[in-house]
Amino acid sequence: MRIIRHPAEIRRLTRRAKQQGKRIGFVPTMGALHEGHLSLIRKARGENRLVVVSIFVNPIQFNRASDLRSYPCTLQRDARLVAEAGADLLFVPSAKQMYPASFQTTVEISNLSRPWEGRFRPGHFRGVTTVVSKLFNLVQPDIVYFGQKDAQQARVVRQMIRDLNLDITLRVLPTVREPDGLAMSSRNQRLSTEARRSSRVLFQALQEATRLIQWGHRRENEIVRRMRQVIRSVPGTRIDYAAVVDPETLERMRRVRRPALILLAVWVGKIRLIDCCEV
Numbered sequence: 001m002r003i004i005r006h007p008a009e010i011r012r013l014t015r016r017a018k019q020q021g022k023r024i025g026f027v028p029t030m031g032a033l034h035e036g037h038l039s040l041i042r043k044a045r046g047e048n049r050l051v052v053v054s055i056f057v058n059p060i061q062f063n064r065a066s067d068l069r070s071y072p073c074t075l076q077r078d079a080r081l082v083a084e085a086g087a088d089l090l091f092v093p094s095a096k097q098m099y100p101a102s103f104q105t106t107v108e109i110s111n112l113s114r115p116w117e118g119r120f121r122p123g124h125f126r127g128v129t130t131v132v133s134k135l136f137n138l139v140q141p142d143i144v145y146f147g148q149k150d151a152q153q154a155r156v157v158r159q160m161i162r163d164l165n166l167d168i169t170l171r172v173l174p175t176v177r178e179p180d181g182l183a184m185s186s187r188n189q190r191l192s193t194e195a196r197r198s199s200r201v202l203f204q205a206l207q208e209a210t211r212l213i214q215w216g217h218r219r220e221n222e223i224v225r226r227m228r229q230v231i232r233s234v235p236g237t238r239i240d241y242a243a244v245v246d247p248e249t250l251e252r253m254r255r256v257r258r259p260a261l262i263l264l265a266v267w268v269g270k271i272r273l274i275d276c277c278e279v
């Protein structure tokens with residue numbers, strides 16, 4: 001596996017691969033890799049001749065400077081894991097290369113970016129869709145791999161691909177979880193021992209909502225009330241949002257139909273976690 005730091009270099013290599021008729025799979029990440037990321041890379045390895053992974057902690061998608069400052073950075077370990085998972089190229093650009101002083105273009109998906117994460121993290125999705133567009137242009141992938149854990153992000157990227165007529169297939173892969181159900185996330189490293197124990201409650205609330213829907217409950221506000229109860233029973237938690245939404249429009253469903261997407265964002269101590277599941 002080769003580590004590439006320069007945008008011009010990744011472009012040269014992927015262009016050559018394309019000319020040779022190789023299918024390119026691409027997994028964008030922000031590093032501090034875990035099994036969730038590796039599941040995407042392994043899937044890409046099985047489906048493509050060239051597998052490219054990027055690690056870039058994208059400054060313009062962070063709305064809180066403290067979150068950006070404390071984002072874990074473990075490049076040496078990450079590079080080993082990416083190689084073991086079978087990638088060919090690891091692209092690690094610097095913020096200066098991605099956003100030179102003269103930078104002034106953004107990509108914004110209007111409606112789908114507004115609710116949920118968009119409301120609690122203003123500008124977040126504009127940062128995501130801008131950097132993802134740049135990475136797609138540099139890597140020229142045929143297939144890109146995203147995690148269901150960030151369901152709104154995957155939905156926003158799907159819309160961007162459609163709206164901008166990008167010739168790219170999007171695969172969204174299942175959330176990889178710890179044995180107690182906590183969705184793997186780079187931010188989990190920052191949980192205190194006590195918060196780590198408490199963070200199980202997100203998955204418990206999702207399971208409770210799933211059960212209610214499977215039993216035939218259809219009133220969204222009752223399902224959400226039950227999720228809130230489950231979460232509030234654990235001290236040190238604070239809910240940003242809990243909702244049952246249409247997976248296509250991301251709009252709250254007053255009367256739940258299936259498929260439905262259950263969304264959660266919860267502070268556990270000082271760490272903000274998101275999770276979701278489809279039922």
Ligand code: AMP
Binds near residue numbers: 039145173175186
């Ligand atoms: P991140 O490094 O957090 O930006 O994530 C990079 C990609 O990995 C995104 O497509 C995420 O949705 C995906 N991802 C993150 N956590 C998980 C997980 N636990 N299971 C599956 N995919 C994940």
